[in-house]
Amino acid sequence: MSADSRVSEIAHELGFDLVGTTPLQTPARAPELERWLAEGAHGSMDYLERHRERTVNPAASYPEGRTLLMVGVGHSRLAHATAEGARIARYAIGRDYHNAVGKALQRLGKALAREGLIQRFRGRVDAVPLMERSHAASAGIGFESKAANLLHPRFGPWFFLGELILDVELEVSPNEPVYGSCGSCTACLDVCPTDALTAPGRLDARLCLSYQTIEHRGPIPHELRASHGDWLFGCDLCSEVCPWGHKAPDLADRFGLHPAVATLSLVQLLDPSQTQAAFAAAFRGSAMARPKREGLARNAALVLGNRPSESGRIALLHSLQGDPSPIVREASAWALAHGYGGDAEVPAALDRAQRQETDPKARAGMQRTRERES
Numbered sequence: 286m287s288a289d290s291r292v293s294e295i296a297h298e299l300g301f302d303l304v305g306t307t308p309l310q311t312p313a314r315a316p317e318l319e320r321w322l323a324e325g326a327h328g329s330m331d332y333l334e335r336h337r338e339r340t341v342n343p344a345a346s347y348p349e350g351r352t353l354l355m356v357g358v359g360h361s362r363l364a365h366a367t368a369e370g371a372r373i374a375r376y377a378i379g380r381d382y383h384n385a386v387g388k389a390l391q392r393l394g395k396a397l398a399r400e401g402l403i404q405r406f407r408g409r410v411d412a413v414p415l416m417e418r419s420h421a422a423s424a425g426i427g428f429e430s431k432a433a434n435l436l437h438p439r440f441g442p443w444f445f446l447g448e449l450i451l452d453v454e455l456e457v458s459p460n461e462p463v464y465g466s467c468g469s470c471t472a473c474l475d476v477c478p479t480d481a482l483t484a485p486g487r488l489d490a491r492l493c494l495s496y497q498t499i500e501h502r503g504p505i506p507h508e509l510r511a512s513h514g515d516w517l518f519g520c521d522l523c524s525e526v527c528p529w530g531h532k533a534p535d536l537a538d539r540f541g542l543h544p545a546v547a548t549l550s551l552v553q554l555l556d557p558s559q560t561q562a563a564f565a566a567a568f569r570g571s572a573m574a575r576p577k578r579e580g581l582a583r584n585a586a587l588v589l590g591n592r593p594s595e596s597g598r599i600a601l602l603h604s605l606q607g608d609p610s611p612i613v614r615e616a617s618a619w620a621l622a623h624g625y626g627g628d629a630e631v632p633a634a635l636d637r638a639q640r641q642e643t644d645p646k647a648r649a650g651m652q653r654t655r656e657r658e659s
């Protein structure tokens with residue numbers, strides 16, 4: 286058996302659905318990254334700016350590297366909403382893929398080395414100085430789309446990417462034929478509630494709910510809050526409408542349901558007495574730990590504002606008065622004004638909270654809410 290087929294075989298045995306190689310060189314879409322960063326479309330994701338040179342010229346970071354073995358792992362599954370109707374991006378419902386794919390890549394690298402196919406390797410996934418989608422498209426394991434996601438005929442947009450940087454020149458052909466294009470479809474551009482897809486394949490992260498709920502650390506801009514709807518963490522709208530994903534297999538068992546997601550309650554997330562340490566313990570092994578307790582409580586407040594309920598009203602009033610984070614207090618003020626403005630108690634509570642607020646930015650945010658929501 287050729288080295289090419291053996292690599293492919295081992296990768297599949299270890300659970301990778303898609304494999305293909307591309308030389309370790311400047312990604313084809315590097316000019317797009319440069320333009321995107323120059324426009325500031327990355328928002329506060331400073332690491333993307335800091336890593337710019339390494340991303341554009343990956344060979345400089347890995348002098349021994351010759352080949353990128355790009356892998357894809359399907360994660361298609363049904364949508365998940367909590368008992369209170371909050372939605373969580375499907376990729377984050379189960380075990381954290383960073384751990385799972387990272388460990389599988391280590392196993393793959395070791396297996397390839399054992400068979401003498403490579404000597405050294407590095408496994409990487411997600412937040413690394415590599416344009417994974419661009420390299421994976423070059424490796425032939427998916428095609429680029431108007432939603433910016435990489436698509437595959439079997440999984441649609443529902444697959445993770447990862448890679449091994451190999452010290453040998455190697456060509457592995459994709460195991461499944463990859464054909465397709467968006468054609469005249471514009472469903473993702475049409476569905477995006479914040480017009481974050483500013484042109485085919487171009488996304489302004491500052492407008493994207495995924496960025497706002499996962500990566501952004503401060504208050505979420507007022508003009509985007511109502512558009513958040515019931516998205517607590519991430520956003521799948523542009524993936525859900527994509528016809529290429531509609532027949533993807535249900536792979537829910539692969540990553541399972543994280544216990545913290547199974548029992549998740551917005552009201553509990555907003556509880557001012559929940560510490561970061563308790564939050565981190567509950568969400569250990571979940572991608573949802575990333576925004577920390579403060580970020581997820583902020584998101585929970587917005588969802589409760591967009592989906593009013595009696596338990597939500599009580600939780601928001603508590604949070605307004607007693608949350609240790611000014612970002613969460615301010616989000617709760619918005620949620621109360623937006624979803625519960627007709628309630629007799631709310632206007633007085635908001636007045637009092639604004640007068641007593643010690644954080645100038647939160648106070649200004651409350652004033653902004655007053656002007657916008659009255």
Ligand code: B12
Nearest residue numbers: 374411417418419430433434435445446486495496519520
């Ligand atoms: C920063 C980041 C984000 C940011 C910015 C996303 C973005 N579109 O740039 C935010 C936080 C918003 C985000 C959101 C999401 N992300 Co993200 N993210 C990344 C990360 C770390 C870097 C991406 C990057 O460099 N962006 C800069 C732009 C310029 O690069 P790009 O998007 O890769 O570029 C592609 C498009 O711009 C397209 N393109 C450019 N011009 C044109 C023109 C035309 C005509 C066309 C058709 C296409 C096209 O081509 C490029 C690919 O070859 C990657 C991991 C990595 N290291 O690559 C994961 C990654 C892209 N994310 C991923 C996922 C799953 C998501 C979400 C689906 C999560 C969710 N459900 O909430 C959303 C999807 C939002 C979207 N529609 O893109 C997966 C994508 C898997 C896949 N099959 O595509 C990745 C690869 C992580 C992984 N290892 O699996 N993400």
Ligand code: SF4
Nearest residue numbers: 477493494520522523
């Ligand atoms: S993830 Fe949501 S907000 Fe972001 S581009 Fe897609 S539909 Fe728009």
Ligand code: SF4
Nearest residue numbers: 430432467470473527
């Ligand atoms: S929804 Fe349509 S336009 Fe958007 S990525 Fe899928 S096929 Fe392409």
